[in-house]
Amino acid sequence: MLTAEDKKLVQQVWEKVSGHQDDVGAETLERMFAAYPSTKTYFPHFDLHHGSDQIRGHGKKVVAALGTAVKNLDNMSQALSELSNLHAYNLRVDPVNFKLLAQCLQVVLAVHLGKDYTPQIHSAVDKFMSAVASVLAEKYR
Amino acid sequence: MVHWSAEEKQLISSIWGKVNVEECGAEALARLLIVYPWTQRFFSNFGNLSSPTAIIGNPKVRAHGKKVLTSFGEAVKNLDNIKGTYSKLSELHCEKLHVDPENFRLLGDILVIVLASHFGRDFTPACQFAWQKLVGVVAHALARRYH
Numbered sequence: 248m249l250t251a252e253d254k255k256l257v258q259q260v261w262e263k264v265s266g267h268q269d270d271v272g273a274e275t276l277e278r279m280f281a282a283y284p285s286t287k288t289y290f291p292h293f294d295l296h297h298g299s300d301q302i303r304g305h306g307k308k309v310v311a312a313l314g315t316a317v318k319n320l321d322n323m324s325q326a327l328s329e330l331s332n333l334h335a336y337n338l339r340v341d342p343v344n345f346k347l348l349a350q351c352l353q354v355v356l357a358v359h360l361g362k363d364y365t366p367q368i369h370s371a372v373d374k375f376m377s378a379v380a381s382v383l384a385e386k387y388r
Numbered sequence: 389m390v391h392w393s394a395e396e397k398q399l400i401s402s403i404w405g406k407v408n409v410e411e412c413g414a415e416a417l418a419r420l421l422i423v424y425p426w427t428q429r430f431f432s433n434f435g436n437l438s439s440p441t442a443i444i445g446n447p448k449v450r451a452h453g454k455k456v457l458t459s460f461g462e463a464v465k466n467l468d469n470i471k472g473t474y475s476k477l478s479e480l481h482c483e484k485l486h487v488d489p490e491n492f493r494l495l496g497d498i499l500v501i502v503l504a505s506h507f508g509r510d511f512t513p514a515c516q517f518a519w520q521k522l523v524g525v526v527a528h529a530l531a532r533r534y535h
Contacts, residue, residue, distance in 0.1 A: 278513045282516045350501075353504075360505070361508055366423065367440050
Protein backbone atom coordinates (compact mmCIF):
# COMPACT_ATOMS: atom_id res chain seq x y z
CA MET A 248 0.00 0.00 0.00
CA LEU A 249 1.34 3.42 -0.90
CA THR A 250 1.87 5.52 2.20
CA ALA A 251 1.48 9.29 2.16
CA GLU A 252 5.27 9.54 2.08
CA ASP A 253 5.49 7.14 -0.88
CA LYS A 254 2.97 9.23 -2.80
CA LYS A 255 4.95 12.38 -2.12
CA LEU A 256 8.17 10.76 -3.31
CA VAL A 257 6.57 9.42 -6.49
CA GLN A 258 5.19 12.86 -7.29
CA GLN A 259 8.62 14.37 -6.63
CA VAL A 260 10.33 11.97 -9.00
CA TRP A 261 7.75 12.61 -11.66
CA GLU A 262 8.37 16.33 -11.28
CA LYS A 263 12.08 15.75 -11.77
CA VAL A 264 11.59 13.98 -15.10
CA SER A 265 8.73 16.12 -16.35
CA GLY A 266 11.02 18.01 -18.68
CA HIS A 267 12.20 14.95 -20.58
CA GLN A 268 9.34 12.50 -20.22
CA ASP A 269 9.52 11.47 -23.85
CA ASP A 270 13.16 10.48 -23.51
CA VAL A 271 12.36 8.46 -20.40
CA GLY A 272 9.60 6.63 -22.27
CA ALA A 273 11.67 5.82 -25.32
CA GLU A 274 14.67 4.76 -23.26
CA THR A 275 12.58 2.55 -20.99
CA LEU A 276 11.16 0.68 -23.96
CA GLU A 277 14.53 0.40 -25.68
CA ARG A 278 16.09 -1.06 -22.58
CA MET A 279 13.17 -3.44 -22.15
CA PHE A 280 13.51 -4.74 -25.71
CA ALA A 281 17.28 -5.02 -25.30
CA ALA A 282 17.36 -6.64 -21.87
CA TYR A 283 14.26 -8.81 -22.28
CA PRO A 284 13.94 -9.86 -25.92
CA SER A 285 10.74 -11.81 -25.23
CA THR A 286 8.97 -8.48 -24.78
CA LYS A 287 9.48 -7.80 -28.48
CA THR A 288 6.90 -10.47 -29.26
CA TYR A 289 4.20 -7.94 -28.47
CA PHE A 290 5.48 -5.57 -31.14
CA PRO A 291 5.97 -7.54 -34.35
CA HIS A 292 4.53 -4.57 -36.23
CA PHE A 293 7.08 -2.11 -34.87
CA ASP A 294 10.40 -0.90 -36.14
CA LEU A 295 12.47 -1.66 -33.06
CA HIS A 296 15.70 -0.01 -34.14
CA HIS A 297 17.30 2.53 -31.84
CA GLY A 298 15.63 5.90 -32.30
CA SER A 299 12.60 4.50 -34.09
CA ASP A 300 9.64 6.87 -34.30
CA GLN A 301 7.34 4.09 -33.23
CA ILE A 302 9.31 3.45 -30.06
CA ARG A 303 9.37 7.15 -29.31
CA GLY A 304 5.66 7.46 -29.91
CA HIS A 305 4.82 4.45 -27.83
CA GLY A 306 7.18 5.48 -25.06
CA LYS A 307 5.37 8.80 -24.92
CA LYS A 308 2.03 7.02 -24.52
CA VAL A 309 3.31 4.79 -21.75
CA VAL A 310 4.82 7.65 -19.78
CA ALA A 311 1.68 9.75 -20.22
CA ALA A 312 -0.37 6.91 -18.79
CA LEU A 313 1.99 6.60 -15.85
CA GLY A 314 1.66 10.35 -15.40
CA THR A 315 -2.10 9.92 -15.16
CA ALA A 316 -1.55 7.31 -12.48
CA VAL A 317 0.77 9.70 -10.60
CA LYS A 318 -1.92 12.38 -10.66
CA ASN A 319 -4.51 9.91 -9.37
CA LEU A 320 -2.66 7.93 -6.75
CA ASP A 321 -5.77 7.75 -4.60
CA ASN A 322 -7.99 6.27 -7.27
CA MET A 323 -5.75 4.55 -9.77
CA SER A 324 -8.27 1.86 -10.52
CA GLN A 325 -10.77 4.41 -11.75
CA ALA A 326 -8.25 6.61 -13.54
CA LEU A 327 -6.73 3.67 -15.44
CA SER A 328 -10.00 1.84 -16.02
CA GLU A 329 -9.89 2.21 -19.81
CA LEU A 330 -6.28 1.05 -19.97
CA SER A 331 -7.16 -1.83 -17.72
CA ASN A 332 -9.89 -2.89 -20.15
CA LEU A 333 -7.53 -2.52 -23.07
CA HIS A 334 -4.90 -4.75 -21.51
CA ALA A 335 -7.43 -7.36 -20.41
CA TYR A 336 -9.51 -7.75 -23.54
CA ASN A 337 -7.38 -6.43 -26.32
CA LEU A 338 -3.65 -6.44 -25.68
CA ARG A 339 -3.57 -9.35 -23.25
CA VAL A 340 0.05 -8.74 -22.34
CA ASP A 341 1.13 -11.36 -19.85
CA PRO A 342 1.39 -9.56 -16.49
CA VAL A 343 4.92 -10.84 -15.95
CA ASN A 344 5.97 -8.19 -18.46
CA PHE A 345 4.76 -5.35 -16.25
CA LYS A 346 7.61 -6.22 -13.88
CA LEU A 347 10.09 -6.13 -16.73
CA LEU A 348 8.91 -2.69 -17.81
CA ALA A 349 9.05 -1.51 -14.20
CA GLN A 350 12.63 -2.74 -13.84
CA CYS A 351 13.68 -0.85 -16.96
CA LEU A 352 11.89 2.33 -15.89
CA GLN A 353 13.74 2.16 -12.60
CA VAL A 354 17.05 1.70 -14.42
CA VAL A 355 16.31 4.78 -16.55
CA LEU A 356 15.42 6.83 -13.49
CA ALA A 357 18.59 5.61 -11.75
CA VAL A 358 20.69 6.51 -14.80
CA HIS A 359 19.20 10.01 -14.90
CA LEU A 360 19.08 10.73 -11.19
CA GLY A 361 22.22 8.92 -9.99
CA LYS A 362 22.61 9.38 -6.25
CA ASP A 363 19.29 11.22 -6.16
CA TYR A 364 17.61 7.90 -6.86
CA THR A 365 17.65 7.22 -3.16
CA PRO A 366 16.59 3.93 -1.55
CA GLN A 367 13.42 5.64 -0.33
CA ILE A 368 12.51 6.85 -3.79
CA HIS A 369 13.46 3.45 -5.25
CA SER A 370 11.09 1.82 -2.79
CA ALA A 371 8.23 4.23 -3.50
CA VAL A 372 8.57 3.85 -7.27
CA ASP A 373 8.75 0.06 -6.97
CA LYS A 374 5.52 0.07 -4.96
CA PHE A 375 3.90 2.49 -7.38
CA MET A 376 4.73 0.36 -10.43
CA SER A 377 3.48 -2.68 -8.57
CA ALA A 378 0.18 -0.92 -7.95
CA VAL A 379 -0.09 0.12 -11.61
CA ALA A 380 0.59 -3.46 -12.69
CA SER A 381 -2.16 -4.70 -10.36
CA VAL A 382 -4.66 -2.28 -11.82
CA LEU A 383 -3.74 -3.20 -15.39
CA ALA A 384 -4.14 -6.89 -14.66
CA GLU A 385 -7.32 -6.42 -12.61
CA LYS A 386 -9.77 -7.55 -15.27
CA TYR A 387 -7.71 -10.32 -16.80
CA ARG A 388 -9.91 -13.02 -15.33
CA MET B 389 26.84 -24.16 -19.73
CA VAL B 390 25.79 -20.59 -20.39
CA HIS B 391 27.09 -19.01 -23.56
CA TRP B 392 28.64 -15.57 -23.28
CA SER B 393 29.54 -13.58 -26.35
CA ALA B 394 32.83 -11.72 -26.38
CA GLU B 395 30.87 -8.49 -26.19
CA GLU B 396 28.89 -9.60 -23.14
CA LYS B 397 32.07 -10.66 -21.36
CA GLN B 398 33.64 -7.32 -22.14
CA LEU B 399 30.62 -5.35 -20.95
CA ILE B 400 30.54 -7.30 -17.71
CA SER B 401 34.23 -7.05 -16.89
CA SER B 402 34.56 -3.41 -17.86
CA ILE B 403 31.80 -2.44 -15.44
CA TRP B 404 33.05 -4.81 -12.74
CA GLY B 405 36.53 -3.35 -13.00
CA LYS B 406 35.16 0.00 -11.85
CA VAL B 407 32.89 -1.26 -9.09
CA ASN B 408 33.69 -0.44 -5.48
CA VAL B 409 32.64 -3.80 -4.10
CA GLU B 410 32.27 -2.60 -0.53
CA GLU B 411 30.13 0.42 -1.42
CA CYS B 412 28.00 -1.27 -4.05
CA GLY B 413 27.51 -4.37 -1.97
CA ALA B 414 26.41 -2.39 1.05
CA GLU B 415 24.07 -0.30 -1.05
CA ALA B 416 22.51 -3.24 -2.84
CA LEU B 417 21.83 -5.15 0.37
CA ALA B 418 20.49 -2.06 2.11
CA ARG B 419 18.13 -1.41 -0.79
CA LEU B 420 16.94 -5.02 -0.68
CA LEU B 421 16.02 -4.64 2.99
CA ILE B 422 14.38 -1.27 2.37
CA VAL B 423 12.50 -1.91 -0.87
CA TYR B 424 11.43 -5.44 0.10
CA PRO B 425 11.19 -5.26 3.88
CA TRP B 426 10.11 -8.88 4.21
CA THR B 427 13.68 -9.84 3.31
CA GLN B 428 14.64 -8.63 6.78
CA ARG B 429 13.38 -11.99 8.00
CA PHE B 430 16.82 -13.42 7.33
CA PHE B 431 18.63 -10.84 9.38
CA SER B 432 16.99 -10.77 12.79
CA ASN B 433 20.40 -10.65 14.46
CA PHE B 434 21.55 -7.58 12.56
CA GLY B 435 20.31 -5.11 15.13
CA ASN B 436 18.54 -1.93 14.14
CA LEU B 437 16.69 -2.26 10.81
CA SER B 438 13.83 -0.03 11.84
CA SER B 439 14.16 2.65 9.17
CA PRO B 440 15.93 3.26 5.86
CA THR B 441 18.45 5.46 7.70
CA ALA B 442 19.08 2.75 10.27
CA ILE B 443 19.51 0.12 7.57
CA ILE B 444 21.87 2.24 5.48
CA GLY B 445 24.02 3.02 8.53
CA ASN B 446 23.95 -0.48 9.98
CA PRO B 447 27.52 -1.87 10.07
CA LYS B 448 26.33 -5.49 9.83
CA VAL B 449 24.40 -4.66 6.68
CA ARG B 450 27.48 -3.01 5.20
CA ALA B 451 29.72 -5.92 6.08
CA HIS B 452 27.31 -8.51 4.79
CA GLY B 453 26.69 -6.54 1.62
CA LYS B 454 30.41 -6.50 0.97
CA LYS B 455 30.59 -10.25 1.57
CA VAL B 456 27.74 -10.95 -0.84
CA LEU B 457 29.11 -8.78 -3.63
CA THR B 458 32.62 -10.15 -3.17
CA SER B 459 31.15 -13.59 -3.71
CA PHE B 460 29.37 -12.26 -6.78
CA GLY B 461 32.80 -11.38 -8.11
CA GLU B 462 33.55 -15.09 -8.29
CA ALA B 463 30.88 -15.41 -10.95
CA VAL B 464 32.45 -12.57 -12.93
CA LYS B 465 35.81 -14.35 -12.74
CA ASN B 466 34.28 -17.68 -13.73
CA LEU B 467 31.63 -16.84 -16.29
CA ASP B 468 32.12 -20.19 -17.95
CA ASN B 469 31.43 -22.17 -14.82
CA ILE B 470 29.03 -20.26 -12.64
CA LYS B 471 27.15 -23.46 -11.79
CA GLY B 472 30.28 -25.05 -10.36
CA THR B 473 31.36 -21.86 -8.62
CA TYR B 474 28.15 -21.67 -6.58
CA SER B 475 27.50 -25.36 -5.99
CA LYS B 476 28.43 -25.28 -2.31
CA LEU B 477 26.85 -21.87 -1.73
CA SER B 478 23.64 -23.16 -3.24
CA GLU B 479 23.56 -26.05 -0.78
CA LEU B 480 24.28 -23.65 2.06
CA HIS B 481 21.43 -21.31 1.11
CA CYS B 482 19.06 -24.24 0.96
CA GLU B 483 20.10 -26.42 3.86
CA LYS B 484 21.38 -23.94 6.43
CA LEU B 485 20.06 -20.51 5.50
CA HIS B 486 16.65 -21.57 4.11
CA VAL B 487 16.48 -18.67 1.69
CA ASP B 488 13.72 -18.65 -0.92
CA PRO B 489 15.51 -18.36 -4.30
CA GLU B 490 13.15 -15.58 -5.28
CA ASN B 491 15.35 -13.40 -3.09
CA PHE B 492 18.31 -13.96 -5.41
CA ARG B 493 16.26 -12.54 -8.26
CA LEU B 494 15.20 -9.55 -6.17
CA LEU B 495 18.78 -8.80 -5.17
CA GLY B 496 19.98 -9.22 -8.74
CA ASP B 497 17.52 -6.65 -10.05
CA ILE B 498 18.48 -4.27 -7.30
CA LEU B 499 22.16 -4.68 -8.13
CA VAL B 500 21.40 -3.68 -11.72
CA ILE B 501 19.64 -0.54 -10.50
CA VAL B 502 22.56 0.32 -8.20
CA LEU B 503 24.98 -0.06 -11.11
CA ALA B 504 22.73 2.14 -13.26
CA SER B 505 22.74 4.88 -10.63
CA HIS B 506 26.54 4.74 -10.32
CA PHE B 507 27.43 4.50 -13.98
CA GLY B 508 24.69 6.64 -15.54
CA ARG B 509 24.80 6.71 -19.32
CA ASP B 510 27.78 4.33 -19.34
CA PHE B 511 25.32 1.68 -18.21
CA THR B 512 23.99 1.30 -21.74
CA PRO B 513 21.10 -0.92 -22.78
CA ALA B 514 23.66 -3.46 -24.01
CA CYS B 515 25.33 -3.32 -20.61
CA GLN B 516 22.03 -3.81 -18.89
CA PHE B 517 21.30 -6.82 -21.07
CA ALA B 518 24.59 -8.47 -20.13
CA TRP B 519 24.13 -7.72 -16.45
CA GLN B 520 20.48 -8.83 -16.30
CA LYS B 521 21.65 -12.03 -17.92
CA LEU B 522 24.45 -12.41 -15.37
CA VAL B 523 22.28 -11.82 -12.31
CA GLY B 524 19.76 -14.27 -13.74
CA VAL B 525 22.44 -16.92 -14.22
CA VAL B 526 23.78 -16.35 -10.71
CA ALA B 527 20.28 -16.61 -9.22
CA HIS B 528 19.71 -19.82 -11.15
CA ALA B 529 23.02 -21.30 -10.03
CA LEU B 530 22.30 -20.47 -6.40
CA ALA B 531 18.94 -22.17 -6.64
CA ARG B 532 20.23 -25.18 -8.51
CA ARG B 533 21.08 -27.38 -5.54
CA TYR B 534 17.83 -26.81 -3.70
CA HIS B 535 15.92 -29.88 -2.66
